[in-house]
Amino acid sequence: MKAQGIEKFQIEQELRDKGIQPTAQRVEVLYHLRTGRHQTADELFELLNEEFSMVSRATVYNTLNLMKDRGLIGEVVVEPGKSIFDANSHAHYHFYNVDTKELIDIPADQICVTCLPGYPAGKEFLGADVIIRIGERAPG
Amino acid sequence: MKAQGIEKFQIEQELRDKGIQPTAQRVEVLYHLRTGRHQTADELFELLNEEFSMVSRATVYNTLNLMKDRGLIGEVVVEPGKSIFDANSHAHYHFYNVDTKELIDIPADQICVTCLPGYPAGKEFLGADVIIRIGERAPG
């Protein structure tokens, strides 16, 4: 199940393609996001420092914002104060397991949000967040 | 267009029905939410104090959380740091105009999220957030 086989040089290329200098910190951040998927900024910070102690909190945040602005990653707000970054920047949606706090992807083709009847005229579609909150069925 | 004609005594009753003491502050908060719709906690705080100067920030937040827990209102996180409270607690979805920061309701019957093919087995549906971000079409 480690079949994705992402190599760091690919990450470097990806960053360069978006005009981002592939510094060690940025490569690590994106690499971990691409392999681990679905983590908060702070989890990422902890994880990176446990292994490498080479990334400051500020850099993690700045890097994530930069990559988000350049469309390399996505940010999903799963509950009021909690954002999870998403390695997959393509249009897709999410199940959010409120018990495990885990985010599960839903392929974009399973929901069509641009074909809603009441879609406002003259407006541009910028994106859609679809978060379907699920949990263990109550044990009662 | 002020046809909804919500009276404060109705608000009081609504609060009592949910086991919430209808204090002056709580009635004002819910009344303003029911008439104005779609406001952040802070906007609500400003608005109430401009007219009455009778509600503290803490009370606004506590009141909103209480009413949210009791299912009287909803909370919609429209962008990472920004929550908008929603007078309508029934299942429904939203367009979010990123230019005007305005939230527009989409009736629940226009999207069916519980009938997704990949819906995880053995999990309970807790709710869904659907936020479709729109904006003025780029003037270029």
Add this chain to the structure above:
DNA sequence: CTAACTGCAAACGTTTTGCAACTTT
């Protein structure tokens, strides 16, 4: 009289920022 509520101010957790030091080209 008791329980509940409010407001203040301080604490909170997360994210952003200013700036000096350090890389990279």
Add this chain to the structure above:
DNA sequence: AAAGTTGCAAAACGTTTGCAGTTAG
């Protein structure tokens, strides 16, 4: 050398909390 990047610590942001005083039942 110039431009870009990093890390620290401080600040900012929205929100929550502890507690004393107030109000309601």
